[in-house]
């Protein structure tokens with residue numbers, strides 16, 4: 001059995017090489033990672049731009065100006081102002097070369113075509129200079145940057161329509177188990193509703209992964225073997241739920257061995273999620289998660305989240321962790337390090353009742369996991385504990 005730290009190191013080591021480049025329309029790159037540096041194709045702003053609704057002035061040694069023209073946002077004409085002349089101007093409009101300051105309309109008094117300003121203005125006041133944000137040819141965004149809404153807005157403002165990003169992995173989600181029936185169908189004795197696929201699918205969507213195919217297999221060796229074989233050939237990442245423990249009808253491990261999947265680790269010293277398998281077949285990464293729903297989701301956040309980051313070119317390592325003050329007492333059962341479902345708010349964390357790996361009720365209201373190390377026997381109120389913040 002491997003430790004959590006070694007397992008995380010192995011995930012980092014094995015998942016770094018799988019990234020590929022793809023060029024996508026900017027509408028499709030949200031949450032993707034830039035594959036190459038982007039240089040600004042234009043100056044931004046492309047012209048001297050008014051930052052206010054007001055008046056553009058050609059400054060002189062007097063507080064009075066004569067109003068001669070108007071430039072609205074989008075206008076292309078360039079009135080020529082002599083010293084002491086002003087034009088009406090609006091936010092975002094092009095300031096003529098002959099104007100050297102803009103004054104807000106609240107700060108002037110207008111009388112006929114005369115404009116009285118009540119203060120001395122400095123040159124370029126309220127004017128955004130050409131290339132103030134970024135100059136043509138300068139580095140606009142570095143490779144490795146995550147494309148947030150702000151980044152997408154910024155690149156669009158530079159007129160960029162296509163972006164080179166790390167290809168997001170194609171993902172197969174495979175559930176196993178004779179006991180599983182679809183929500184909406186009758187629930188016969190001995191059956192349960194299949195919930196892991198929808199849970200993991202939404203966790204992937206939340207992180208911006210959309211190329212996901214879902215497969216459901218029974219506890220049958222031949223079916224397990226052939227479905228896994230196809231999934232490995234056709235996807236960058238295969239996530240299996242269930243069938244990885246030691247029962248007579250747990251066929252995943254045997255099929256993975258037959259398929260010559262390299263075992264990076266099997267079994268992690270942790271609770272929940274002990275029977276976690278991580279492997280690799282050529283460039284395809286493969287996680288076999290324990291079927292118990294809370295164990296599967298914990299392993300997703302702790303390990304698969306990290307692998308997904310690596311595959312998509314992000315350099316940071318997994319979910320953010322912080323120290324927080326516990327508002328709860330908790331006594332650990334056994335020596336295994338434990339991930340505890342919890343609610344974090346404002347530097348404090350409440351550890352929830354109902355930590356069984358079969359239960360999702362507490363996970364459904366959690367926004368964090370408390371990591372209780374193996375050598376800790378209990379947590380007491382006011383103890384500082386390590387908290388992993390979940391990505392929502």
Ligand SMILES: Nc1nc2c(c(=O)[nH]1)N[C@H]1C(S)=C(S)[C@@H](COP(=O)(O)OP(=O)(O)OC[C@H]3O[C@@H](n4cnc5c(N)ncnc54)[C@H](O)[C@@H]3O)O[C@H]1N2
Nearest residue numbers: 175194195196197242243244245250274289290291292295
């Ligand atoms: N003799 C031992 N038995 C078990 C051990 C062990 O070390 N020795 N480990 C236990 C632990 S810990 C876990 S976790 C489970 C993992 O078992 P599997 O990964 O083989 O998962 P299954 O047996 O297929 O399912 C476990 C549990 O989860 C339910 N399940 C499975 N898939 C789904 C799904 N898609 N949606 C909803 N629920 C699902 C399934 O019905 C079972 O109740 O093994 C222990 N046993």
Ligand code: MOO
Nearest residue numbers: 272273274295357
């Ligand atoms: O590792 Mo199991 O996940 O405790 O139920």
